[in-house]
Amino acid sequence: MSEKRNIARAAGILGSATVLSRIMGMVRDMVVSRLFGAGLATDAFFAAFQIPNMLRRFFAEGALTAAFVPTFSSTLTLRGDEKARELANTCFTLLTIVMAVITLAGIVLSPVIVGLMFPGFSAEPGKFELTVLLNRLMFPYIFFISLVALCMGILNTLRHFFTPAISTVFLNIAMILSALCLRGFFAVPITALAVGVLIGGCIQLLLQLPVLWGKGYRVTPNFNFKSPEIRSIALLMVPSVFGVGVYYLNIMVSAILASLLPQGSVSFLYYAQRLFEFPQGIFTVSVAQAVLPSMSRQAAEGDMDGMKNSISFGLRLMLFITIPAMVGLIICSTPIFSLIFMGGAFTYDTAVKSASALMYYSVGLSFVALTRVLAPVFYALKDTKTPVYTALITFVINLCLSLALMGPLKHGGLALATTLSAFCNMLLLLWLLRRKIGPFGGNNISMTAVKSSAASIPMAVLVWYGCSLIDWSQAGHKMLKTSVLGCTILLGTAVYILAVKLLRSEETVEAAALLRRKLKKG
Numbered sequence: 001m002s003e004k005r006n007i008a009r010a011a012g013i014l015g016s017a018t019v020l021s022r023i024m025g026m027v028r029d030m031v032v033s034r035l036f037g038a039g040l041a042t043d044a045f046f047a048a049f050q051i052p053n054m055l056r057r058f059f060a061e062g063a064l065t066a067a068f069v070p071t072f073s074s075t076l077t078l079r080g081d082e083k084a085r086e087l088a089n090t091c092f093t094l095l096t097i098v099m100a101v102i103t104l105a106g107i108v109l110s111p112v113i114v115g116l117m118f119p120g121f122s123a124e125p126g127k128f129e130l131t132v133l134l135n136r137l138m139f140p141y142i143f144f145i146s147l148v149a150l151c152m153g154i155l156n157t158l159r160h161f162f163t164p165a166i167s168t169v170f171l172n173i174a175m176i177l178s179a180l181c182l183r184g185f186f187a188v189p190i191t192a193l194a195v196g197v198l199i200g201g202c203i204q205l206l207l208q209l210p211v212l213w214g215k216g217y218r219v220t221p222n223f224n225f226k227s228p229e230i231r232s233i234a235l236l237m238v239p240s241v242f243g244v245g246v247y248y249l250n251i252m253v254s255a256i257l258a259s260l261l262p263q264g265s266v267s268f269l270y271y272a273q274r275l276f277e278f279p280q281g282i283f284t285v286s287v288a289q290a291v292l293p294s295m296s297r298q299a300a301e302g303d304m305d306g307m308k309n310s311i312s313f314g315l316r317l318m319l320f321i322t323i324p325a326m327v328g329l330i331i332c333s334t335p336i337f338s339l340i341f342m343g344g345a346f347t348y349d350t351a352v353k354s355a356s357a358l359m360y361y362s363v364g365l366s367f368v369a370l371t372r373v374l375a376p377v378f379y380a381l382k383d384t385k386t387p388v389y390t391a392l393i394t395f396v397i398n399l400c401l402s403l404a405l406m407g408p409l410k411h412g413g414l415a416l417a418t419t420l421s422a423f424c425n426m427l428l429l430l431w432l433l434r435r436k437i438g439p440f441g442g443n444n445i446s447m448t449a450v451k452s453s454a455a456s457i458p459m460a461v462l463v464w465y466g467c468s469l470i471d472w473s474q475a476g477h478k479m480l481k482t483s484v485l486g487c488t489i490l491l492g493t494a495v496y497i498l499a500v501k502l503l504r505s506e507e508t509v510e511a512a513a514l515l516r517r518k519l520k521k522g
Helices: 003-036 040-079 081-108 110-117 119-123 127-138 141-157 162-166 168-185 191-214 228-258 265-301 304-340 348-362 365-380 385-409 411-437 442-467 478-502 506-521
Strands: none
Touching (some): 003 162, 003 265, 003 304, 040 110, 040 119, 040 127, 040 191, 040 365, 081 110, 081 141, 110 119, 110 228, 119 127, 162 168, 162 191, 168 191, 228 265, 228 385, 228 411, 265 304, 265 348, 265 365, 304 348, 304 365, 304 411, 304 478, 385 411
């Protein structure tokens, strides 16, 4: 099977599993918004959750994956299964020790961390103390999810994608059940959500282990921390914390600055980010995780032409998916919030403010998606410096833009700053990668962007017209809203697919061929 088919197949599996996970995540956010709205308690929870969540994105899904997968893939390809199993056990042992220390430190130092990251909370009585309590309860989540990420790296390299992608469903289920069933047991009801996060993280890890055992990777202690592979992972991981995680660091900067804005700003950005992450989780992360093992194996084998083809195909697939998703999110931002979240403690004013942040975030969907493919290429090539330099430049740009825009545009300015900095990061990585490895299908990538943009125009007109048919400011009317928005999205998708097919987009052919193989196999 060609690498294009491998990537498309893996992305399809990841996307299918992630669809269910994201739907459950949306249900979770609906429950949270209805029960708790947007105010002091939700600001405290979302701020507290961002701290272990940021570490998850930096260390677990970001740096650890970017550093571990190329090394593990190279070991498996060049040295065989036995050495790969030894490396997996050593990494699991070392990571358990390191994350246990980090978790304990985070719990003890929680007041200091919250005080530094959310200085505006101390001005409101009880908000700082609640954030510290919730952060202490949730900090062990980073321990579990880091081990989950290691399992995910092993399984993805072994071409098993479904279990790691589906595991987040159980995190969402744990949070939903905790919010519904346990909130009455706490003086501050939102504490139940923090308990749900902890339970969900434990379940996620327990799901991975039987699958690993079935693949022949039984987790046993191995203290050979001086192996060359461990040193290689460490050398890759330290800079990749910043290189891969800069986008999420910028999100964290937005949350910190939002704590200085009017109450509810942290929540507006959180709800917008959650909806923004829906297409990211289904498509962007799926394609990025599917491309990385292929690129790492090709780099280990010295197959530079094959690697360039994988990069090009990954980037084109990202553009093919994210450009129409970006257009759809921009047009449907207020209708989506009105349908999914509005009601109970979540008012139309909250929906509009959250939707404004979503629009600004959505403009950067393709930029973030391309970065998720480009940054790991450098680590696959053992280049740890370039992504760090670009990330540092991006971070400074985001900080300056955030400070400049948060005054006139409030929380919307923070979202726009994140998007503009993501654009700068993408351009820098594209330029530097081309200088490093030479051309990798730039004309084809540009043509995909043009065709997808052109095909999105008739889709945008139809979606805008469909959304204008009803008044989204009215509470209730869920069946009507669901029917209108659902039909509009389905028709818009059909128009886009028809348009790209008429434009003879290569990605349409690949997707159709994958679907035919799936149906034939079924």
